[in-house]
Amino acid sequence: MxxxxxxxxxxxxxxxxxxxxxxxxxxxxxxxYGNEGNPILQKFAISGRFHADYSHLESNQGDYSDFDARRLRIGFKSQWFQDFTLHVEADLDAENVDFDFDSESYKGLTDAYLGWSPNKQWNLKLGKQSAGFTLDGKTSSKKLLTLERSNLANNLWFSKEYFTGISASVKHNKWSYFAGAFSSAVPKELTEFDAGNFGILSTYYDLTDQTGGEESILTLDYVYNEPHQNNGTRSFEQVVSLNHRYENDLWGLRSEVSAGQGYDDQSDVWGVSIMPFYNLNDKLQLVTRYTHMTSADANGLRLNRYENIIESGRGDSYHEGYAGLNWYIYNHKLKCQSGVTYTQMRDLTNDGGAYDGWGLNLGLRMYW
Structure with missing residues (x-):
């Protein structure tokens, strides 16, 4: 040199x-405010996120192009008495910002919980919190590698995301466990207990010593969801997801196979998703993904966010391919993402739900 x-x-x-x-x-x-030496209040910080998208879709069923100020959240996160966390965050209409909480721009609280963590092995949360399961469902929108969660998560996971309940997690050697019980109601603030309940059990095993790399976690999620007409969940009584996350300095792979047992008019559904990615350097990352889903009966599957604007009907077999580029300006806290998708959904009953088209998506993601 x-x-x-x-x-x-x-x-x-x-x-x-x-x-x-x-x-x-x-x-x-x-x-x-930050002072680890204060025995009462150790930290008080403003928290929030802002996400914006531009989407252009062309399909046999129609076209769509628009800019979407996707998410705007603001709140605070604080640490008390060394072991306690109080986190409250509000969801606002990013296209009609008004900080008057009586206005229509206030969409409700997302996080509103008290957490207790006496050590690194134990964590307890009480209140409104993210109820995560499936690979993308348990990944915060702040840290997704793609602009949208996979449609497997969109169909099986409860996409309202924030539910009132109690959860506990514990870590022991290579094993970690999570258990949570939640009300299925989705009011603006805390629950009204006018719906059913659901529970989540998750088991994690750390395979990093066997596979090498920076991370290798195998997870099994199980969900039981009490059927109820007022549920804010998807209409699945049981959901099972086996998923794996692997990453090293250069590349990574995230994959899952998941299935749900439907109730009422919802068919049983199963699917797979596989997402390889490659780090070009510290700033640029290539991401690809393939997703396939099948429903046992007709009209059991829904399209993802923007395709659903064009075609809101349901289908029975789904394929999606995704290729994208991420630019990490300041890690996940400030990044730009782009992705091209090809989506195909079959509708054997031919009653609205078939889809065949391409999409281009651009996004800005920021959180603090």
Missing amino acids: TQGSATAGELSSDTISQEVDTFEEIWSLATL
Whole structure:
């Protein structure tokens, strides 16, 4: 290596370091108070996220193009008495921002819980919180590698996401366990207990020592959902998901196979999703995904968010291919994402639900 190239490399490293320091300084402004030595209040920080999308879809069933200010949330997260976390966050209409909580722009609370974590092995939450299962369903929208959750999650997971309940997680050596019980009602704030209930049991096993890499986690999720006419969940009485996350410095693979037992008019559904990704460098990442789903009976499957605007009917067999590029400006806290999808859904009854088309999606993701 010549002296000139070494100098260029050093300058490049210095530039990256300066960028990181600048972002850290900006993001640190969200922490309004921090003092680990205070026995009562250790931290108080503003929390939230902003997501924006541009989507262009062309299909045999119609076209769609629009800009969507997707998510805007604002709240706070605080640490008390060393072991307790109080987190409250509100969901706002990003296209009609009005901080008057009596206005239509206030959509309700997402997180509103008290957490207790006496050590790194135990965590207990009481209140409104994310009820995660399936591979993408348990991944925060802040840290998705694709612009949309897989349609397997969209069909089986309870996409309202935030439910009032109690949950506990514990870690022991290579094993981790999660158990949660929730009300299926979805009011703006805490639950009204006018619907059914559901429970989640998850078991995690750390395979990193066997497979190498930075992360290798195998997870089994089981959900029992009490059927009720007022449920804000999907109409599945039972859901099972086996999923795996693997990642090393250069590449990773996320995969799952999941199935749901429907009730009322909802058919039983099963599907698979596989998502390989490759890190070009510290900033750029290539992501691909293939998703397939089948329902036991007709009209058991729904399309994903933007395809559903074009065709809101239901089908019985689904295929999707995705290829995207992520640009991590400041890790997941500030990133731009792009993706191209090809989606096909069959509708044997021919009563509205068939879909065949391409889509281009661009997105900005930011959280603090």
